[in-house]
Amino acid sequence: VSGSGPPRDPPPVRGRTRRAAELGLAAAALLVAAAGSELALRALGIAYPPFYRTSADVGDSLLPGSEGWWTQEGRAHVRINADGMRDRDHDVARPPGTFRIAVLGDSYAEAFQVEQGEAFWAVLERALRGCPRLDGRRPELLNFGVAGYGTTQQLLMLQRRVWKYAPDLVLLLFTTGNDVRNNSKTLQGGGRPYLRLVDGEAVLDTSFLDKRSSRWRTSRAGDLWYAALQRSRLLQVLAQAPRAWRRLWEPDPARPAPGPPIRTGWRRGRSRRSRSGASRRRCGATTPACCWPPAARRSRWIPTLRCGRGPPRRSGWRTSSTRIDDWPHSPRPRGSRS
């Protein structure tokens, strides 16, 4: 009897077509899901704009064109100009009749915590208008501050990005709390350029560029990644995932542990708050990091930045560096925005 053999496989062409159709469908579904997520994130106002990237000339620097809200401390809308400055756009050629002042510094000059018009360099520009000592020249302040910079990176910034603007005056904002430490590879760790003394000569150490992550960030692929990250809220959220995962397993030491110890933490927090307030008043507002422990997220630095004499008590410092804003009993100071 003919035709009673085993069933034949379908022709291979049809199988490939089907697989292609399934893949196409899956890709379309992914695209629709991504587009929906993007729209939802935009509608909800969720964004993690990237403000920094690694540059071969100065190390970490501000990402040109980035824009978004800064809420980690204070609340301000931050826009990075086309040349990677937290400032408005400036012509490279100095306009006639201007007196240019370039500001170098760290996060205090970067001033993400306040609106651009409230930063000292913006206020200073307004204050100097009409200053008789400028002989009718219009003051123009250019802000080159970048968080985390020590004087080594500030020097590189001056040499490689500032001089082209031909400033009449360079203003270096020096933070005694960490600008020296930022220059030390031993204290600060890798990931940035350093100056090493070799036979009495300062030699630039750019070994951070040899790291795989730096190579990638400074490559063309890195450019494309940051360009995509600036435009896609979904990518911004996904890029936060590894950090969120780490935080899940390494709880923020600034926050008291959940459960009964919270009440203890509050009580200690109130006590600490009043003491810290007194300390701040006593110190006035001199060198910030000396008057107040820095954010406990950088807890490894707390011992080096302690205020008191003698060894820091680990548990006490963890409590003292808790954010005041997080304490339920803390009255919000009048006039403060955070």
Next chain:
Amino acid sequence: MPWFSATQRRHLAERSAALGLPFVDLSPALQAEARRLEGRELLYFPANVHYTPRGHRVVAEALARALETVAAAAPGAE
């Protein structure tokens, strides 16, 4: 830690003078404003001790006073 801060600032002032660079110590202006405000308004955000808008204003005013003299000595822009 005022003693430490004062030592640092004195060191910076001396080094700047040796290099012939004008040095502006912002601490007196900030301390005076902190005393005047008596805690009613902060010059620093408590979380990470960066300047509040009020702190920035105090810094700008102190720099404006100092720069008036420095600017006069700077080369002309024309």
